[in-house]
Amino acid sequence: MSEQPRRNFTSDNVTGAAPEMLAALAAANVGQAPGYGNDAYSKRLTERAREVFECDLAILPVTTGTAANALALSLLAPPYGAIYCHETAHVMTDECGAPEFYSGGAKLLCLAGAGGKLVPADIEASMALIASMGVHHVQPSAVTLSQATEWGTVYSLDELDAIASSARALKLAVHMDGARFANALVRLGCTPAEATWKRGIDVLSLGATKNGALAAEAVVLFKPALEGELAFRRKRSGHLWSKMRFQSAQLLAYFEGDLWIRHARTANALAERLAAGLVAAGGTLVAKVEANELFIVLPDAQIAALRADGYEFYDWPAPRGTTGSVIRLVTAYDMVAADVEALVSAASRHATR
Amino acid sequence: MSEQPRRNFTSDNVTGAAPEMLAALAAANVGQAPGYGNDAYSKRLTERAREVFECDLAILPVTTGTAANALALSLLAPPYGAIYCHETAHVMTDECGAPEFYSGGAKLLCLAGAGGKLVPADIEASMALIASMGVHHVQPSAVTLSQATEWGTVYSLDELDAIASSARALKLAVHMDGARFANALVRLGCTPAEATWKRGIDVLSLGATKNGALAAEAVVLFKPALEGELAFRRKRSGHLWSKMRFQSAQLLAYFEGDLWIRHARTANALAERLAAGLVAAGGTLVAKVEANELFIVLPDAQIAALRADGYEFYDWPAPRGTTGSVIRLVTAYDMVAADVEALVSAASRHATR
Amino acid sequence: MSEQPRRNFTSDNVTGAAPEMLAALAAANVGQAPGYGNDAYSKRLTERAREVFECDLAILPVTTGTAANALALSLLAPPYGAIYCHETAHVMTDECGAPEFYSGGAKLLCLAGAGGKLVPADIEASMALIASMGVHHVQPSAVTLSQATEWGTVYSLDELDAIASSARALKLAVHMDGARFANALVRLGCTPAEATWKRGIDVLSLGATKNGALAAEAVVLFKPALEGELAFRRKRSGHLWSKMRFQSAQLLAYFEGDLWIRHARTANALAERLAAGLVAAGGTLVAKVEANELFIVLPDAQIAALRADGYEFYDWPAPRGTTGSVIRLVTAYDMVAADVEALVSAASRHATR
């Protein structure tokens, strides 16, 4: 686009849409189509998602990740229920109470855990205590985990197995917030099926917006019997598009030719490169860089100098036990190596010796 | 597009997007932009809307009319409140309880009224009864009216004045569901300001989707002090797009060069022509045709014959006092005279003599 | 108590508690008891209710009829659900939106019907229309009927059968608002079982407060599998008494020695006598007097004269098609014949000739 390397590393949502997305909208725009998901694109989307995930499922597009998460959780917890989440989970801190709104007041129970990951033993200990409280305590009915996590790490398949098997024993459903699911998938190097329902995930919030769409997320139900209820809840919350073909077309384009995987591969690789460069320039990573986000401690002077150069990124609250100023940097599907190299060079220039 | 005249008159939401909309998306796609409405398009939208409506206001885009209405009403009624609406109102019958969800359980109080229009005296009578019930009854706090109405009619400026002045005396806020606001505006032949806040409307749900957008509606607050609360409620309901520029760009295109007015003028004119033709072919209108919808009684054989020809439209519940089979036909911004002529010809051919 | 005949006929809730109730509280007050329903009185209540209703059931005491109804309906309808009720139902007009609050926003769909009674054909017609609207309309999932009705009439066993069989065919649960259940039972002259679950009632709100208790109502579940959910919902709404024995003791006293039946018999008989006397004095009944309420048209001068004598009663909105001023008079378990005779005499004295 421009000759200038990009300086905005605040988030992957500052990106526009991939050209494939605009082309898909234009193609879907031809002619008339029944509203509310009764169009050919929406039907094809279900078929396509079944192929991609190799199982029976229902997939219902919505506009935002917040909507996807809140709708998903409202299926899994009654109003007097509770949902375990990590204390840094997006549902806990960044959705203005959407899960409470959609569920009719269910409670999110926060747990700690290194690298943004839930620990099965913590869930079990909490459940044991709550079981002793009977009718006085909200009833845990689900676990939600972010994959990739809010600290840019990725649960391994074994870690997912451990959580899901613990959850199953405790009769808890498992939801995955996959706002950056494609980035996690690339890291894991496995199939979508292996990363989800084969691990015991019941419902997935599948993100596409951060990874190339205009505005397309989806709730993927690996228990398709939940579809009827979800359809009513989606309509009731105002998330059923009348011209649904424009959402389905985006998600079809997302899967087409593995666009989602190619995009995520680019972003992940750039994040690794950036991390290595910044560590070399004196930074200390706060968490492993396994997707497209990095959290790193840099000297305040270096941070200020980068900002003076025009670089944009967020300060981030330090995790327990970390000292120094933490910043978050996010790479995106539409960046190129030169963008990252330029930032690394600048950081090296500003490194305190 | 095709040589064949269009046969789908079921709804204006079977249309695609106008070319201006796709062009606007492509233009907005250049470069990066801050998320969540902090972009230049969203800022420009506010300025533009202030020009269009000639007043200070806040405008918050959302994806669907259901979301716009439910968010708007949640600002105007507490959970123990009530909202007067016509018994045929979209909020009452077609939004799966979204107003109750968003308001935390406020009640819609239905009133009858010819042509889908509320009658001030009915509101006043209901208020008088409820006032005598004190704490036992939900408390009316708003009136919502559809403009154009669900029967395709349009409130005159005098009718709006009467409702708003009655509402003001009763301390009720006034919301307008403007899913087809542009069609009403064309009929009234007045300015947007004259059709809304100059009449006493507090909040407008402004629709663009049925009239040329992909998916763009907006809550327009003529009391901009409500913006803060609405911003939280929008986020909490999952209706805050991360890449908001793509919504704002649609709405900017909608206003640009009076696209909305031109579109609505086309649809309205075609509806009038269609109505005249079908009446000549033996039909009896159920309500005046003042926007882009018509409701008409036709003989069953004629209806069946039209369907056999491939025409699509909905059967509609007859209003009180009407006998015979009622069908609804909707014209749209992207239809041409030949589409309507073909349908009229077919109807004439099938007319029972 | 006093020599003066009673002049307050506004409601049966102006009564105090029967002496048996105060005695029951004093008896239950001896010693300590586990909280929250784990006491001996609460356990005995369940057994006693099973004997009274001749079936397996769960019974959960609450404080008010509003709480009983709202909790009951929250079990029977999802947030996107709907509940059919008569347009005069207490849940619709007198509970400040409690059903909407407890259910998370389900909608009450009002139907008309003579004498405050629902008509199966109206339910069926509404269901047929709604079925055609799919995801856009809230989903009816229950019917609630008041027994005795809000017009003081009583559904016959045949009428109950007709509603329940219609409901069953439509997959709707059936709730009975029994705020004056004992009065209906006396009229029907059948067993509690014959008046409820043998007719297809799933959940009963059983009232005792108006008929002799201080503050005791109960949700009776003829599908005891719902008890777990109800227990959480009751706690969550603040209706689980810590010293539950004081509620259970009231309900045990209510059943003891058929106190409830004896009380209701008194009130019903007095209402009949009052009705006959007022008709003789020129009144016109608006509905059959089958429980302990009567609704009657009297000349305005006669109404004013009675009030001048110190009599208290409510003006009441006239049912459709009735002209003249309607008043409501309610008899109670603690009235005696002389109370009613005095009012009849006064009315006769004031009769316009």
Next chain:
Amino acid sequence: MSEQPRRNFTSDNVTGAAPEMLAALAAANVGQAPGYGNDAYSKRLTERAREVFECDLAILPVTTGTAANALALSLLAPPYGAIYCHETAHVMTDECGAPEFYSGGAKLLCLAGAGGKLVPADIEASMALIASMGVHHVQPSAVTLSQATEWGTVYSLDELDAIASSARALKLAVHMDGARFANALVRLGCTPAEATWKRGIDVLSLGATKNGALAAEAVVLFKPALEGELAFRRKRSGHLWSKMRFQSAQLLAYFEGDLWIRHARTANALAERLAAGLVAAGGTLVAKVEANELFIVLPDAQIAALRADGYEFYDWPAPRGTTGSVIRLVTAYDMVAADVEALVSAASRHATR
């Protein structure tokens, strides 16, 4: 009552009602009275509470502490709001999500703090972080503190001042959960006014049930302008008694002759005596004993031996940093010195030497 010393120290809600309470009910039972709080007792209650608290206020009785807390918080936080509470707060752990239900989904934000007490600096730090998150995070609008706390300690007047002044600066309202307010008052040795509104408390949940009533709590509004909204919310939640005089009479009896203070003085003194005795018998207090609850570490063998003697009390989750088995013992208004002495003797006998 009985010759046997009492062995049930599980909770103060295992007590019955004080004789003064039953006498008050009997007195209030004479004659008829208007329903829903329009009776003389309810009017007198407001006057009496104004005298007791030396200010203008509104007082609305409800049945349970859960209802009082949830109603109070629903006045102070919007659905997109948040409320700071201690991580051990009853509203957080023992009310099955009632605050979330009543507020329409507001979030409780838990903070730690020694002895069950909130620390102003923690509130300030959290507010600073949340302020940076804008529309994405729920908005803190209130602080709730328990007085006495869940660990049986009592905030000093200085501590209350510090919290309230911090809250005022942050525009947060302050709610006090006074389930054991009388016990705190006795400890502080000040007036009710000095313990509440003079410290900056906006709303008080005033408990009477644990301290001698059958079932009577109240929401006390030091900002009486909130009364209108609270009245609707109370009705809507089913907490408006029709025979309200029976609630008001209990609260009048509670204040009469300083019954509440005398009761609390008894319970507090016994708790101190019990604490001293158990410490002498080898126990280690987990928190200061400042009201009528004590939390103490005892050797497992001693705990088991006491239970073998028939003593009842709860195991309690140990606070951070405590090792050993913690039990909770609660004294009550109707205990006598001999009850406590017997327990101390038993513990001494079972002490490990």
